[in-house]
Amino acid sequence: MKILVAGTGFVGLTHAAVISEYGHEVYAYDVDEKKIAAYCSGDPKQIEEYVNEPGLSEIIAENLNRYLFFLHANDIENIIEGTDAIFLCPPTPPNPNGSSDLSYYLEVANHLARLLAKRHDQRRVVLINKSTVPIGTARRLEGVLKQHNVPNAGVASNPEFLPEGDAVEKSRRPDRVVVGADAEDDFKIIRRIYSQFVNHVRIRYIETTPETAEAIKYTANTLLLTYISFWNGVGARLGEAFPNIRMEDLKRGVTADGRISTWGSYVSNGAGGSCFGKDIQSLIYQFKSAGQPADLLQAVYDINEFQKVYLVDRAIQEAGANFNNRTVALLGLAFKQRTNDMRDASSLQVVNALLGRGVKSIRAYDPLAMNEARRFFNPDQNHLFERISYHNSPREAMQGSDMLFISTDWEEFRGLSRTIEQSVQPPYLVIDGRRMIPDYMELVERGYGYLAVGSPYLHKNASS
Ligand SMILES: NC(=O)c1ccc[n+]([C@@H]2O[C@H](COP(=O)([O-])OP(=O)(O)OC[C@H]3O[C@@H](n4cnc5c(N)ncnc54)[C@H](O)[C@@H]3O)[C@@H](O)[C@H]2O)c1
Structure with missing residues (x-):
């Protein structure tokens, strides 16, 4: 052909x-x-x-x-x-x-x-x-x-x-x-x-029919985002509102049922990428134009957008963090692991929220998306982006920082607790948007503060 x-x-x-x-x-x-x-x-x-x-x-x-x-x-x-x-x-x-x-x-x-x-x-x-x-x-x-x-x-x-x-x-x-x-x-x-x-x-x-094929695409994508937003809107809220709920056990217990998908059964600082947000907004618009209610889809979209940036506010309110004039290490810029794509990535909103709260500098690292990030955070378009520097490893990004923010689920961030201990001294706040540190309690025991999606703020005084 x-x-x-x-x-x-x-x-x-x-x-x-x-x-x-x-x-x-x-x-x-x-x-x-x-x-x-x-x-x-x-x-x-x-x-x-x-x-x-x-x-x-x-x-x-x-x-x-x-x-x-x-x-x-x-x-x-x-x-x-x-x-x-x-x-x-x-x-x-x-x-x-x-x-x-x-x-x-x-x-x-x-x-x-x-x-x-x-x-x-x-x-x-x-x-x-x-x-x-x-x-x-x-x-x-x-x-x-x-x-x-x-x-x-x-x-x-x-x-x-x-x-x-x-x-x-x-x-x-x-x-x-x-x-x-x-x-x-x-x-x-x-x-x-x-x-x-x-x-x-x-x-x-x-x-x-052509119309059915078009509808299959929108239904599939908005359903996937609905499932992600369910975990964020219910799972994460459960873990943050009530003591002693282990997010990983909750997930395993719920998804043991063959009718419930393991895919998407995670809590996070939101799903980005060029499709989910755009497609759900488009379907909401198409429903409204056709005189149909779109409340479910609107809630799904709103939850996802809220997740992208709420940890910055939680850090201030729960952990007493003060971002003004501080240096934040930011790990992960791509919207998800294994891609350099930053379209609609949570990191975009995190960076803007941090700059809006007066951080002195952001020390960023991503295995693939750093060139892409230089395009998104072009200092010619916003001089505040001059405060972002790019580094070759998580360790280098953390050097001299006051706090850490993990924004992408790159596998290489999963074992980060050793690197944190070797790079920065407690008290130091780790904000984990992807729950990438399974042994977070060890960090807490050593005096680090740990604030993650799906858990209350954890620190030594609270845990002892
Ligand atoms: N990215 C994904 O994961 C994904 C998955 C499924 C569906 N989609 C859909 O596929 C479509 C494309 O997405 P994408 O991520 O590849 O977008 P993209 O922006 O990466 O690529 C689109 C390309 O089209 C080119 N283009 C623009 N105007 C043109 C013209 N007049 N003639 C020829 N080329 C032109 C652009 O230069 C660009 O290279 C979108 O509708 C998207 O929703 C994307």
Whole structure:
């Protein structure tokens, strides 16, 4: 199959690379010239500056200029001829009112429609929405194609479910492939693209209407966030309100029931990333526009946002912390482990809250996201970001600090208690947004203060 992929961010790049492994001829394009130059170089370092996913740069290097080609959006005119399918993967960020900003999407759609209208071969081509788009967008795409008089083209919805940090693995072996279309011709083309999944014993290959496919994506993502917010809104509150509740035992006891998921059964300083917050806001907006109540979703969203930053206030109120003129070590900047993505990360709100409370400096460390952080915390945009310095290890970040804040669940933070003891002396406050220190009671015994999601403030006087 000859396939075009529009937009080479996390989703477009991973998708293009993985389907090129199946032997399809894949042309992936973007408006970002620097990105395209980095991908064309085949150099893992340059590629990982943009998308850092385990195994991805290897697949790109292997298939580059054999099955996988990168080009700039201005150069697709020559290759659009003979294309069987086009995946649309542009960003769909939230507008200030929560609705999805479809401007990038419509730009891609109109650009493609203009070029497809001028094709000579006029063979069947299907335009497939991979981006997360509001219910009814495939229908809207159909309208764009009609408006440009594009002959012999269909539309489909094939939402992406990949989790960042595990994107390649999950693209190669997804839980399900959801395809929403109207015409059998279009289902056929998409079945050929995903031929190895169609009759797979473990992968559900679901064919449905475009609207159902769009709704599956929103339902799945908002349900996942609902489960995370349940643990934060109930589990964390239980542990903080009542004495002697062990969060880890609570979790094990509850999830022993086969009907209850272990995934997401943790308490944390909120779920970030480019999808959960954006998608739930969009569905709230879609419900409101359709005259439906969205109270449940609004509560889920609010709990998640509250979690991202409430530990800073708890530190002041419960632990008597004074951030003014202090130095805070911040471990973890990415929105979760195994990624350099900082979109909607809790660390963004933590940094702003700390700076707002007058910290003198923030000594940050993250195994992957430091370059990304320099972009997010650009001192040219806010001079207070000059107070952030970047360090090579947790130990180095902690040097000379008055407090520690753990914001991301990187595995390397799990055994941090020894490093804390070797780097900083008690009394010293450890604020743990991810409950990364299983032996926290030993720290407390040695005189450190420990404030975590899901526990009351622990310190020697309280514990003795
Ligand atoms: N990131 C995820 O984990 C994830 C998972 C599932 C679904 N999604 C959805 O997939 C979509 C894309 O997400 P992403 O994380 O890959 O976004 P991204 O911002 O990383 O990538 C989007 C890319 O599209 C490019 N682009 C913008 N306008 C363009 C145009 N006119 N022509 C060609 N390229 C253009 C941008 O330059 C960028 O490289 C969103 O709707 C998102 O909700 C994301």
